[in-house]
Amino acid sequence: MITRDDIRELANFQSPEGCAITFYYQPSTLLNKSHREEAILVKDLIRDALREVEKHGKNGRTRADLERINQMVDPVRGNGGKAKAIFACGAQGFWREFDIPAQLLKPKVAISQRFHLKPLAAVLDGEQRALVLLADRTKARVFEMVNDSITEKEDFINELTRRGKSDGYAGYDAGHAERKQMNEAMQHFKLVAEHIEQYFERGGRDRLLIGCRDDVWSEIEPHLQSLAKQRLVGHFRIDPKVATPEQVKQMARDHLAEYNTGVKQDLIREVIGEAHRNGRGAIGLRRVLRSLETGEVLTLLLGSNFQAPGVKCYHCGHMDxxxxxxxxxxxxxxTELEDIGDAMVGHAIRTGVELVYVPDDEEFDRIGRIAALLRFRADQNTAEKAAS
Ligand SMILES: [Zn+2]
Structure with a gap:
């Protein structure tokens, strides 16, 4: 699985001789005719690349890299349907190979100064990480979820309740016993909330989801502390005692997906609104490019179907x-680029700009499939703003 650190390393890699090979390939899951056709198509791409290498007299190590990649594309056996990404530069002894999550990925073989990272924007953005807490008045379970895997980290029961029971206290009137129980449940939720807060204080970057019975939510919510509140995506109905990890994962993934879609739609609206009032929004390729180069961009929004030719100067880094x-x-x-999106994504990753991948969205298509939320506008300093 490719991580953020891997992607950062790839973004920072440079081959001055132009020998950085990017390879993307997604075999189909079925070992049928279409799989063989795909494999043959990819082999054609590799053969074309080999021909280019020879034409430009690049060194033998680039050739060896391409031949190694060629052998990995097997028209008979698939890769379990997993998409494959390889980044190589024989001249610098660099070879990284990743299985990436299945998604619509066009096969690609490219050789240039930088690796082509645009398809990874979807991988970066599609990562689903969440801490999931299931709680009722006597029990709490904590799960960590990363994409398709979920692990139950902790399972704690309300110690106060257990002690209360073993005390064998007799003679309480009903009201007193009920108050005692409520009080103990409150203490339990408070402890659980502290535990969750500590997780985020230790640097957990995940989103938070809480599963509980409907009537218990109003008892849990007031105890959540500041970081937990910031990370909270929502709560869902589940029975914490009997839920299986698979059920928890399904609920959490659905909620996260819905939340992310909402966040993106809000962001698109915010950027368009800001751009129209000449504020912190940039829309359209020309404007976004300029904003990236002047360091104004906070968040780059990239449409799944964005593609545009352009040029890049590898001496000063200017894109046009x-x-x-x-x-x-x-x-x-x-240097001519088939898709300037690759150069923009690389630039964004190197300079710490947040990347947001926008799957098919009509409104976003209308504004050119690329936009940015800005941290400031270089053409408006505060004095000018104050004067206007
Ligand atoms: Zn230049």
Whole structure:
């Protein structure tokens, strides 16, 4: 599984000789005719790349990398349907190989100065991480979920209740016993909430989801502390005593997906609104490119179907839409890019810009499939703003 650190390492890699190989391939799950056709298509792509390498007289190690990749594409056996990504540069002894989550991925073989990372924006953004707490008045269970895997980390019961029972206290009137129980439940929720808060204080970056019976939610909620409140996505109905990890995972994934969709739609609306009032929003490729280069971008929104040709100057890093042979900034030679999206994603990862991947969305298509939320606007300093 590819991690954020892996992706950062790939974004920072550079091959001045232009020998960085990017390879994406998703075999179909069925070992049928279409699988063989796909494999043959990918082998064609690799053969074309080999021909290019020879034409440009690149060194033998690039050739060896491509041949190694070629042998991994097997028209008979699949890769269990898993998408594969390989990043290699023989000249620097660099080889990284990842299974990435299944998604619609076009096969790709590219050789350039940087790795092509645009398809990984979906992987980065699609990561589902959550801490899931199940609680009732006497019990609590804590799960950690990362994508498809869920682990039950803790299972604690209300110690106060247990002690209360073993005390064998007799002679309480009914009201007193009930008050005692409520009080103990409250103490239990408080302890659980402290435990959860400590998890986030230790650096847990996950979202928080809580599963409980409907009538218990109002007793849990007031005890949540500040970090837990910030991370809380919502709560869902479940019986904490009998729920299986598989059920917990399903509920958590559904809730996270719904939450993420909502967050993205809000963000798109915010960016469009800000852009229209000349505020902290940039829409359209030209404007977003300029904002990326001036360091204004806080969050880059990239549509799943965004693609645009462009050029990049590897001397000063300038990216441009115009296919000029020379860089508009430093005058050195430009490199043509089939998709400037790859260069933008790499730039975003290197400079710590948050990436948001927008799957099919009509509103987003209308504004050009690329947008950014800005931290500031370089053309508006505060003095000018105050004066206006
Ligand atoms: Zn330049």
């Amino acid at each position: 839409l115009h296919a000029a042979p020379e860089c508009a900034v430093c005058g050195k030679e430009n």
